[in-house]
Amino acid sequence: MGLIKKPNELTVKNTLSALIYGQPGMGKAQPLYCSVLTPEGYKKLSDISVGDTLMGCDGKEQKVLGVYPQGVRPVYRVMTNDGAITYCDEEHIWNVRSNTGNNRKAGFRNMTLKEMMSKGISCPLSPSRQFSTRKPIPRFEIPVVDAMEYTEKSYDVDPYILGVLIGDGSLTGNVAIFSNPDVDSQIASNVERLLPNGYALSKNDAPQCPQYGIILSGNGEGYIQRIKRLGLNVHSTEKFIPDCYKLGSHQQRISLLRGLMDTDGCAIKNRVCFSTASKNLAYDVVELVNSLGGIANVHVYEREDKGDEYRVSVKIKECPFSLERKASEWSKTTISRYIVDVTRVEDCECVCIKVSNEDELYVTDDYIVTHNTTLALSSPKPLLLDFDGGVHRVNAAHRVDTVQISKWEEVDEVLTSGEIAEYKTIVIDTAGKMLSFMDKYIMKNNPKMKKADGTLSLQGYGVRKNMFINFVNQVTLMGKSVIFVAHEREEKNGEDKQIRPEIGGSSAGDLIKELDLVGYMEAIGKDRTISFDPCEKFYGKNTCNLPARIKLPVIINAEGTITGPNDFMTKIVNTYQTYQEKQAELSSEYEGLMEVIKEQIAMVADADTANEVKQSLESLQHIFDSKLQAGMLLNKRCKELGLKFDKVKKIYEAA
Numbered sequence: 082m083g084l085i086k087k088p089n090e091l092t093v094k095n096t097l098s099a100l101i102y103g104q105p106g107m108g109k110a111q112p113l114y115c116s117v118l119t120p121e122g123y124k125k126l127s128d129i130s131v132g133d134t135l136m137g138c139d140g141k142e143q144k145v146l147g148v149y150p151q152g153v154r155p156v157y158r159v160m161t162n163d164g165a166i167t168y169c170d171e172e173h174i175w176n177v178r179s180n181t182g183n184n185r186k187a188g189f190r191n192m193t194l195k196e197m198m199s200k201g202i203s204c205p206l207s208p209s210r211q212f213s214t215r216k217p218i219p220r221f222e223i224p225v226v227d228a229m230e231y232t233e234k235s236y237d238v239d240p241y242i243l244g245v246l247i248g249d250g251s252l253t254g255n256v257a258i259f260s261n262p263d264v265d266s267q268i269a270s271n272v273e274r275l276l277p278n279g280y281a282l283s284k285n286d287a288p289q290c291p292q293y294g295i296i297l298s299g300n301g302e303g304y305i306q307r308i309k310r311l312g313l314n315v316h317s318t319e320k321f322i323p324d325c326y327k328l329g330s331h332q333q334r335i336s337l338l339r340g341l342m343d344t345d346g347c348a349i350k351n352r353v354c355f356s357t358a359s360k361n362l363a364y365d366v367v368e369l370v371n372s373l374g375g376i377a378n379v380h381v382y383e384r385e386d387k388g389d390e391y392r393v394s395v396k397i398k399e400c401p402f403s404l405e406r407k408a409s410e411w412s413k414t415t416i417s418r419y420i421v422d423v424t425r426v427e428d429c430e431c432v433c434i435k436v437s438n439e440d441e442l443y444v445t446d447d448y449i450v451t452h453n454t455t456l457a458l459s460s461p462k463p464l465l466l467d468f469d470g471g472v473h474r475v476n477a478a479h480r481v482d483t484v485q486i487s488k489w490e491e492v493d494e495v496l497t498s499g500e501i502a503e504y505k506t507i508v509i510d511t512a513g514k515m516l517s518f519m520d521k522y523i524m525k526n527n528p529k530m531k532k533a534d535g536t537l538s539l540q541g542y543g544v545r546k547n548m549f550i551n552f553v554n555q556v557t558l559m560g561k562s563v564i565f566v567a568h569e570r571e572e573k574n575g576e577d578k579q580i581r582p583e584i585g586g587s588s589a590g591d592l593i594k595e596l597d598l599v600g601y602m603e604a605i606g607k608d609r610t611i612s613f614d615p616c617e618k619f620y621g622k623n624t625c626n627l628p629a630r631i632k633l634p635v636i637i638n639a640e641g642t643i644t645g646p647n648d649f650m651t652k653i654v655n656t657y658q659t660y661q662e663k664q665a666e667l668s669s670e671y672e673g674l675m676e677v678i679k680e681q682i683a684m685v686a687d688a689d690t691a692n693e694v695k696q697s698l699e700s701l702q703h704i705f706d707s708k709l710q711a712g713m714l715l716n717k718r719c720k721e722l723g724l725k726f727d728k729v730k731k732i733y734e735a736a
Contacts, residue, residue: 096557097657099598099650100512101456101611102567102582102620110151110170110431111445117434118444120231122328126432138176138442140227140374147435150469151568152513152583154431157194160422162219163378165371165447170431171195176442177221180204180419189224194423197221202423219419226448228374228398233330237307239275240326240333241403242295244340247322247362252314257305259344260292267404268343269293280304318358318388322365327372338369339403346401348410353401355393363391371448374398376418418449456602456611456633457564460506460650466495468514481508486515489522496555506654507556512565512584519545550595562654569601569619580619597624597657602633609633625660627653671704678711685718691733 113127118136129135133145154170171194178189203217236243245268246252250259259272272293273282279299285292295304308314311323326337346355355366363379370377375397382390395401396416402408436443458465458481465483482504484495495501509515523541524531530541537545556563567582580601584592593599599622600611614629615621636645678698685691698711719726724733 096560097562097564097598097654098553098557098596099562099600099653100565100567100582100584100593100596101600101602101650102512102569102584110154110173110433112156112168112429112431114429115168116446118229118448120328122324123446126434129432129434135436135443136229137436137438138224138226138444139438140230141438142230143443144437145434146437147433149433149435151431151433153428155425156427156429156431158422158424158426159194159420159449160424161223161447161449162417162419162421163367163376165376165418165449167446167449168426169194171198175221175223175420177223177420180218180220180222192221197420198423202420219421221420223418223420223449224442225376225416225418226371226374226444228331229372231328231330231334231372233333234325234328236326236329236333237310238304239277240329240337241340242272242275243311243326244337244342245272245344246308246340247313247320248341248344248346248357252305252308252320253316255305256303257295257308258292260290265343265404265406271343271403276304319361320357320359321361322369327365327368331373334369334373335399335401338366338373338397338401341366342395342401343404343407346395346407348402348407350410353395353397353411355395357391357393358388360389360391363393366393366395368448370395370397370401374416376416456649457508457510457566458650459647460508460562460564461654462503462505463508463564464495464501464504464506465508465510466492466515467510468518469511486518489518492518492552496559501559501561504561506562506564506650508564508566510566512567512582515565516545516549516584519548523548546591549592553595564650565596579617582620593620593622596622598622598627598653625657627656667704671707674701674704674707675710677701678707678714682711682714682718685715685722687722688724688733688735691715691719691722691724695733 111126113125115126116123117126117129120134120136120142124133129145129148131145131148134142135145137143151170154172156168156170158166158168160166173194174191175194175197176189177192177197197220200220202220204220238246245259246257248259250257252258259268269282269284272295276282276295279297279301280295281298283294283296285294297303305314313320313323315321322337327334329337342353342355345357346353348354355363357363357366367377367379370393375395377393377395377397380392380394382392384390396414398413398416400408400411402411434443457463463481465481467483467485484491486492520537520541523537523544527541527544530538530544532538553563565584567584569580569583582593582599598613599615599620600613601619601621602609602611610630610632612619612630613621613623613627615623634645634649636643636647678701681694681697685694695715698708698715701707701711703711716726719733723736725736726733
């Protein structure tokens, strides 16, 4: 067998090297220290795993379908008009509505923080108001959560009574007492009605400050003991709402709020406020109001003789009072939450989460509504090389055999191990982290390739490129495909922007040249898509005529149930292999067709036979450039015979 082979003799390529990149969590990156709301209260994102339950914007429970590490990202602090604060990266998706003119009628839509900042967080002031003291008008409104639908809890102290005692109670003695110069008999009646058997309400008719005490009417423990078990036997500046009461049912939480507002709340000209000497209590009331679908913010006032006073302004969808005289002063108001400030704060580790609700919204810090790598694992018989340490966050149903890589030397161990034989695909998560492992290996073995700032030298990048190429070649020569997962990054070239994979920095283009396919994942509406065709917006590579944009299948429904097989990349690999096989078949057919064409042209002896062959060649089913080659060969033959082609008659004639 000769070294030189014709196209039809070439071995069909049955392996695929590909890169898929984008935001696996589709643009919902927040720092690990941010909190998300669960039925048990707030939890740090760092403690969230696939399968956990979160609270949605609709107040209902939803499942976490995916948790995707995003690496170190630039983080911004986002503040709303009620003083709520959360943190996210600039690509984080928000559900917002424009606060300006006709744009408001368009309703809520998804927009990244970067897009909002580019438009301006505040509306520009008119020239006549630029030098006024008026605050800028916020441009973007975000949804206010519905009341949380927590399950009903069993409490030793009724929520309304607890609210009254926290509001106007003295809780450090031996008897639970509440008193206030303005105390209403209706409050006392409410408390008395809600007391459990064995307790009664006593009244001290002091003229300036009537007092009510909860006393035993039989045998048992004093009511104050129930208060003490909650840790509430504290002075007024130290009062708070126990966490368990913030997670009661809707009715339990509104009863608690009404106990607080009946005592230390007021309504004046549609302004509803709660006043307290306790900072902790003030912010607990904010959280309580938020959980009921309202908004609240805290204002601090200095009092010369009594310390600070904390006033909580409250806007809520249902009456916060049971006391009739206060309820009569309350009326419904529009509840709106606006983004008023965005500030870059730091670079830190971030994570994306995917949730099961159709709207893909979850509740983060201060009841702020916000949006939310299994694709590569859908390859044929995959083995995951986990460089990112994130395999535990993949849905359990889609986990595969995995090697958790801690240093580059372990990669060589894997590739030379007999255990790898049964796998058809090697999945790299992520490509960027794999390259960083290469960097450490190169600098460790040759310190001269390390610059003063700790990065690779120019020569070192050349070595890394060769290592990458050798890795791809080694895997494919073993008869296995290799799929790289990468995050996205935005590059600027003057005024132009392009999304590129986070792989190799400026050398990404050189590395991509070694791959067969490069696909970019993005969200379009509610659909998740992948595109292999390159364009001005993003890198791509399509060597097997895949559709320009492919919709990714839904394999997990809103309840977190698996609804279909995870086989998307298997189908892509099969399509690529089928395409290569077809190209090999066409190459063979092409060679045969060209032989037929040459035989017919050899029969040309004069103008008549030339025109007969011309018609015959036009009737053939051409492949690749066979029609062009046939025309060129026929013209050459006719020129040798002294024939010329009449362009008007479109026939060959004797010269």
